[in-house]
Amino acid sequence: MGTSALRSTAVAFVSTVVFFGAVGWITVHAPNWPDVQRSFFNGTVWNQSVPDIVPAFWVNVQLFCIAEVLILVLALVLAVLRSLPGPVLFPLRLLATVYADVFRAVPGVLIIYLLGFGIPGLQIPGVPTDPFFYAVVALTLVYSAYVSEVYRAGIQSVHPSQEAAARSLGLTQLQALRYVVLPQAVRRVIPPLLNDFIGLQKDTVLVSYIGVVEIFRQSQIDQAAAFNFTPYLVTALVFLVITIPLARLVDVLIARDRRRFLAGAR
Amino acid sequence: MNVPPRGEPAATHATPSLQPAGRTEPALRVEGVWKSFGQARVLRGIDLELAEHDVVCLIGASGSGKSTLLRCINLLEPVDAGRIVLQGEEITAPGADVNRVRRRLGIVFQSFNLFPHMSVLSNVTLAPRKVLRLSRRDAEERATALLGRFGLADKRDDFPDRLSGGQQQRVAIVRALAMEPDLLLLDEITSALDPELVAEVLNVIRELARGGMTMLIATHEMGFARDIATRVCFLDSGVILEQGPPAEIFGHPREARTRQFLQRIVEAGRL
Ligand SMILES: Nc1ncnc2c1ncn2[C@@H]1O[C@H](COP(=O)(O)OP(=O)(O)OP(=O)(O)O)[C@@H](O)[C@H]1O
Ligand SMILES: [Mg+2]
Numbered sequence: 001m002g003t004s005a006l007r008s009t010a011v012a013f014v015s016t017v018v019f020f021g022a023v024g025w026i027t028v029h030a031p032n033w034p035d036v037q038r039s040f041f042n043g044t045v046w047n048q049s050v051p052d053i054v055p056a057f058w059v060n061v062q063l064f065c066i067a068e069v070l071i072l073v074l075a076l077v078l079a080v081l082r083s084l085p086g087p088v089l090f091p092l093r094l095l096a097t098v099y100a101d102v103f104r105a106v107p108g109v110l111i112i113y114l115l116g117f118g119i120p121g122l123q124i125p126g127v128p129t130d131p132f133f134y135a136v137v138a139l140t141l142v143y144s145a146y147v148s149e150v151y152r153a154g155i156q157s158v159h160p161s162q163e164a165a166a167r168s169l170g171l172t173q174l175q176a177l178r179y180v181v182l183p184q185a186v187r188r189v190i191p192p193l194l195n196d197f198i199g200l201q202k203d204t205v206l207v208s209y210i211g212v213v214e215i216f217r218q219s220q221i222d223q224a225a226a227f228n229f230t231p232y233l234v235t236a237l238v239f240l241v242i243t244i245p246l247a248r249l250v251d252v253l254i255a256r257d258r259r260r261f262l263a264g265a266r
Numbered sequence: 267m268n269v270p271p272r273g274e275p276a277a278t279h280a281t282p283s284l285q286p287a288g289r290t291e292p293a294l295r296v297e298g299v300w301k302s303f304g305q306a307r308v309l310r311g312i313d314l315e316l317a318e319h320d321v322v323c324l325i326g327a328s329g330s331g332k333s334t335l336l337r338c339i340n341l342l343e344p345v346d347a348g349r350i351v352l353q354g355e356e357i358t359a360p361g362a363d364v365n366r367v368r369r370r371l372g373i374v375f376q377s378f379n380l381f382p383h384m385s386v387l388s389n390v391t392l393a394p395r396k397v398l399r400l401s402r403r404d405a406e407e408r409a410t411a412l413l414g415r416f417g418l419a420d421k422r423d424d425f426p427d428r429l430s431g432g433q434q435q436r437v438a439i440v441r442a443l444a445m446e447p448d449l450l451l452l453d454e455i456t457s458a459l460d461p462e463l464v465a466e467v468l469n470v471i472r473e474l475a476r477g478g479m480t481m482l483i484a485t486h487e488m489g490f491a492r493d494i495a496t497r498v499c500f501l502d503s504g505v506i507l508e509q510g511p512p513a514e515i516f517g518h519p520r521e522a523r524t525r526q527f528l529q530r531i532v533e534a535g536r537l
Contacts, residue, residue, distance in 0.1 A: 165379035168340055169393035169445060170369035179392060183383050 038228075045230040049222040053234050056218035060204040063132070063214065067139040067204075068197060074144040079151035080177065096148070103145035109206050112138040116210030135207035143200050150192050154185035191253045198246055202239060291354035293318050293449055293480045294339070299348035301331075301338055301504075308334045310504035312348070316449070316482060321475045323491035323512075324484040326501035327527060332484035333376075335501070336451045339482070340373045353448065369397055372442030373451040376458050378434045380426040380441070386413070387422040390441045398445065405444075412440045416470055432463030439470055450474070452483045488531055492516050500524045 027033065081089075081096040103111070116134040119127060128134075158181045166176035205216035213221075215235050222231035294316040301309040308331045316322055324332045337343045339350055341357060341364050350358045357367045381389050390409035394400045400408070413419050416436050426434055435455055442450060452471065456464045468490050475481065475494050485491055491498055492512040499509040500521070508521045519525045 161375065161377060161379045162381065164342055165375065165381070166392075168342060168368055168371075168373045169441070170365050170397040171393060172365055175396050179396065180381055184381075187383065 040229045040233055042226075042228050042230045045222075045226045045228045046234065048226065049219065049231040049234050052222055053215055053218050053231060054238065056213065057215040057238055059132075059212065059214040060201075063135055063139065063204045063207065063212075064197075064201055067136050067143065067200065070136070070140040071143045071147050071200070072193075074140060075147035075151055076182075078144060078148035079155060080182075082148070082152055083155050083177070084173070100145045100148055103142050104149075108138070108142045108203060109209060111142050112206055112210055115141075116207070131207070131210045131212045134210060135204075135212050139200065139203065139207070143196065143203075147193065147196055150189050150196060151185065153192075154189035155181060157188055158184045188257075191250050191257065194246065194250045194253070198243055198250070201243060201246070290318070291351075292316060293320065293353060294482070295349075295351040296335075296339065297349045297351070299335070299338060299350065300346045301334055301343060302346055308504055309338065309345075312504070312506060314499065314506060316480060318480055319478045320496050321479075321481045321483065321494055323495040323498045324482065324501055325486070325488065325491060325498060325515075325527075330501045331504045332501055333453050336373065336453050336482065336484055340371050340451060341367060342373075365397070369445055370448045371451060372445060372447035372449070374435070374438050374442050374453065374455050376454040378426075378431075378438045378458070380434055380438055382426050385423050385425055386418065386429070386437050389426065389437060390444050393441070394444050409440070409444055412443055413437075416440055417466075430463060431459045432466045435459065435463075435467050436470055439467075439474075443474075448480065450479055450481045452481060452485070454484050454486060456485070456487060488516070488528075500527065502527070 028037075030036070078096045078099060081092050082100075084093065112135065115138045116131055119134065120129045162180055162184065163176050166180040167173070171179065204214065208214055208217035208220070211217075215238060219231035219235040223229060292315045294314070296312050296314040299309055299312040300307070312331075312335060314322070314335075324335065326332055334343065338345050341362075345358055348358070349356050352367065352370065355367075356362065380386075381392070384392065387406060387409055390413065391400075391402070391405040394405040394408060395402060398405075410419070410422065413422055416439070418433065418436055418440065421429060421433060421437070426437070429437065435458075439455070455471075456467050459467065464487070468487065471481070471483070471490075472494060483491070483495075495512045497509055498512045498515040499506045500515060500519075500523075501507070502523050508515065508519060508524050515524065516528065519528060
């Protein structure tokens with residue numbers, strides 16, 4: 001047992017080294033490598049841009065955190081609206097459905113453009129002009145449409161007998177949702193929710209289009225100043241460092257859910 | 267709708283019907299209840315009456331409509347026609363407060379349906395706290411007493427998936443009892459259990475019967491029905507074909523279909 005585990009680790013290690021070694025060798029022996037190296041891997045530009053770019057990432061972090069909280073709330077409201085039965089609530093269900101369809105159909109960049117340039121363009125007194133505000137609003141609207149679908153799948157995955165049990169004890173529809181259905185639904189959708197938030201994290205760079213100076217806009221500025229692409233590499237690296245741990249966390253959570261499921265826990 | 271007899275004093279509470287003097291209303295009265303699912307006519311004119319402290323067992327083949335009848339009484343399914351009257355109050359009336367009715371009716375299902383994300387204690391205290399608005403302390407006191415009475419005192423902080431089937435079903439019974447219902451509906455509560463766990467659950471029901479709980483029990487356990495029932499109802503394709511004291515139904519069934527059904531049960535070794 002022990003030796004075979006050791007053996008497969010060794011094989012994995014060797015094949016990894018060989019594979020990436022080959023990729024590296026091909027890259028640096030490409031005919032135009034010296035040019036590429038100068039424009040993407042320039043040490044001086046690197047040192048100049050890191051102090052600019054890393055603080056600019058703080059804007060993305062703020063954007064992400066504020067939008068995430070708003071998304072979690074708005075999406076839950078939308079999902080609950082769509083799950084409520086009864087003919088009286090049909091208009092609300094319809095509205096929530098149309099919302100989810102529209103905001104998933106239109107590319108996010110367009111929503112950001114339309115809101116970020118369109119609404120301030122109306123010049124209504126008292127309406128905010130800060131692009132950061134519209135960045136938060138646009139990301140919230142777009143992502144809530146996706147996240148509400150995730151919640152809804154979670155709600156539907158809770159067996160109807162759970163609601164029946166709650167209602168039979170005299171709980172109202174809303175109480176059954178609040179205390180019995182939603183807690184189980186949310187637990188089940190945590191991994192897919194985190195997946196959506198990995199997407200959101202990266203999509204925060206889209207708001208550079210309406211003039212929010214965040215990490216991507218800052219690296220464009222630095223790139224233009226130095227006439228060199230190294231700042232983009234810095235930006236890519238920042239995202240790698242932030243996103244990979246989150247991606248691993250999602251994997252761990254999914255694996256844990258699977259184990260629970262296989263262990264027969266409901 | 268019942269009209270109060272002439273000369274009756276007006277009731278102070280808002281029940282739609284009044285009790286004639288000197289006669290107590292039955293705990294439950296089912297009158298001509300019909301229920302279809304699409305083309306399938308599952309209940310075809312059910313009439314049934316339970317007095318206080320009655321223990322009525324519903325027997326009948328799979329698909330005869332036992333569960334559907336219990337779900338209709340608990341208003342989990344709307345009836346197509348007929349009335350259901352609980353202690354003089356028509357609960358199938360259009361304006362009836364469904365949640366208030368359900369507080370007075372406990373139901374326990376074949377599949378337990380405990381809330382898996384809550385401890386045993388929270389399962390039992392949820393409805394008393396949220397529906398009856400008991401304080402956490404009062405609800406926990408009530409729950410602890412009930413759990414203790416049914417041998418579950420040491421399970422209060424466990425989650426349902428750590429319990430055996432028999433223990434889960436007893437928790438489900440305690441959860442229903444914590445609402446102090448006037449009537450308990452039990453739907454084949456031992457069918458999902460391993461044979462060696464059936465007795466512990468049936469003993470709980472026996473104790474409840476001794477305590478005077480009014481119960482309507484759908485069951486395949488004929489020995490148990492014979493033991494415990496004040497009356498047995500044989501349900502056949504959506505009608506109550508025959509009812510009477512257990513000795514009569516099991517000893518001298520009048521209807522051929524009842525005899526056939528019991529014959530099959532005997533052959534299957536369940537009586
Ligand atoms: N929600 C539903 N939709 C459609 N058909 C249903 C529904 N519930 C029950 N039925 C049908 O109604 C009939 C009676 O079902 P019911 O569950 O009441 O029988 P039962 O006497 O409880 O049987 P069992 O002993 O197997 O529990 C069955 O044919 C069933 O398929
Ligand atoms: Mg049934």
